[in-house]
Amino acid sequence: MIDFSLSDEQRMVRDTVRDFIEKEVMPFEPQVLRNERQGLPALEPGQLKDLQNKAKAAGFWGIGTPEEYGGTDLGAVMTSIVAMEGGRTFVPFRFGGTADNILYGGNEEQKKEYLIPTINGERRSCFAITEPGAGSDAANIRTRAVHDGDDWIITGEKIFITNGNEADFVMVFAVTDPEKGAEGGITCFLVDREMGWTSQPIATMGEWGPAALNFDNVRVPGKNVLGEVGWGFKLAMQWIGNGRYLIPSGAIGAAERLLEMAIEHAKNRQSMGHVIADYQAIQWHIADSHIEIEQAKWLTLYAAWLLENNKDNRHAASIAKLTGSVMANKVVDRVLQIHGGMGYTKELPIERWYRELRLLRIFEGTDEIQKRTIARNLIKGYAKVSDIGG
Numbered sequence: 448m449i450d451f452s453l454s455d456e457q458r459m460v461r462d463t464v465r466d467f468i469e470k471e472v473m474p475f476e477p478q479v480l481r482n483e484r485q486g487l488p489a490l491e492p493g494q495l496k497d498l499q500n501k502a503k504a505a506g507f508w509g510i511g512t513p514e515e516y517g518g519t520d521l522g523a524v525m526t527s528i529v530a531m532e533g534g535r536t537f538v539p540f541r542f543g544g545t546a547d548n549i550l551y552g553g554n555e556e557q558k559k560e561y562l563i564p565t566i567n568g569e570r571r572s573c574f575a576i577t578e579p580g581a582g583s584d585a586a587n588i589r590t591r592a593v594h595d596g597d598d599w600i601i602t603g604e605k606i607f608i609t610n611g612n613e614a615d616f617v618m619v620f621a622v623t624d625p626e627k628g629a630e631g632g633i634t635c636f637l638v639d640r641e642m643g644w645t646s647q648p649i650a651t652m653g654e655w656g657p658a659a660l661n662f663d664n665v666r667v668p669g670k671n672v673l674g675e676v677g678w679g680f681k682l683a684m685q686w687i688g689n690g691r692y693l694i695p696s697g698a699i700g701a702a703e704r705l706l707e708m709a710i711e712h713a714k715n716r717q718s719m720g721h722v723i724a725d726y727q728a729i730q731w732h733i734a735d736s737h738i739e740i741e742q743a744k745w746l747t748l749y750a751a752w753l754l755e756n757n758k759d760n761r762h763a764a765s766i767a768k769l770t771g772s773v774m775a776n777k778v779v780d781r782v783l784q785i786h787g788g789m790g791y792t793k794e795l796p797i798e799r800w801y802r803e804l805r806l807l808r809i810f811e812g813t814d815e816i817q818k819r820t821i822a823r824n825l826i827k828g829y830a831k832v833s834d835i836g837g
Contacts, residue, residue: 457525464507464532471501475591476796479545483654484793489539499543499568509544509566514564516566518544523755527696527747534700537796537803539654543568547618548689549635549682552674553793561616561637573614574774575660576683590662592621597669598635601662607810611646611658614637620679627677635679637671653803691811692766695771698807699744702778703799706736709782721822739778743771762821762830768815772807779804
């Protein structure tokens, strides 16, 4: 018999994180909505810093970071569960003490200059592979890096880069050998902003604020190559694949919170002499949403479990990412429908979530790319229909 229950320790961590989110973070929600309507930042820098200090004091620092780097290393399953709890609020707060997974592959000098300060919250990174002509087709990037003595000269443009406006260094991927293509011809570089790259914000329908990055003959020392020259695409796929299960994790938290709001509203909203929860149409919206949330939850935890047990989770992570992204968009649409006109206003956070959750079906691999990946894995035999446990 498979045991799907959480351990006492896992349950304690989940409950403590949920309590922190509800007591310390959710109270900022009215301010965030108000500031959005006025075109102001969601949180003041001091408020965000205070929240992070409280989280650090509570022990929620470096949840997935190895203990040797000052983290608690709770594993992929608990990292997923914590992301679900964090997803229950739209306040732009994240637990700190983490760094991009590929930074751990740096040499000792790079770890000292980039990894450790990022974990400590002293530096901020961004990951740049997407280009105007290479989104889902990441292997088709055109940014070039040309050898010049001991240095490299990088020229090109990146687009839709998360944290691109705030980061002080970038992990940028550039073509170093056009003849070899993705396998052996793309290299990852650690490039400080002071080396000369610039960023411009991109306005979006949601509150996610990506940036376009420009590299105009930016000179980078040879020591700033991350990993091996030519094998950057492998690092890029490692970065994308390792964190893909966290996208549906956050979506599950948001969907659960939204469904709770819908149930509460349905039990109180009167129409034609009845609370609307009495009507079958509303009940089906609620039932369908709960079913889809539970489906996405277990697919996501399975992908996390595979990673935690050193099994290849890429196929499962694609399934989880696709399922969770589509689910969240269906749920928020139903919840808005249940709330009627009020759900469409900016007085409630539903329309904000409606805009933000739409992004999930696009970034870090579109729905179409996930389906292509899943089908390819099955057709080529990388995954089997009857596989259980990786």
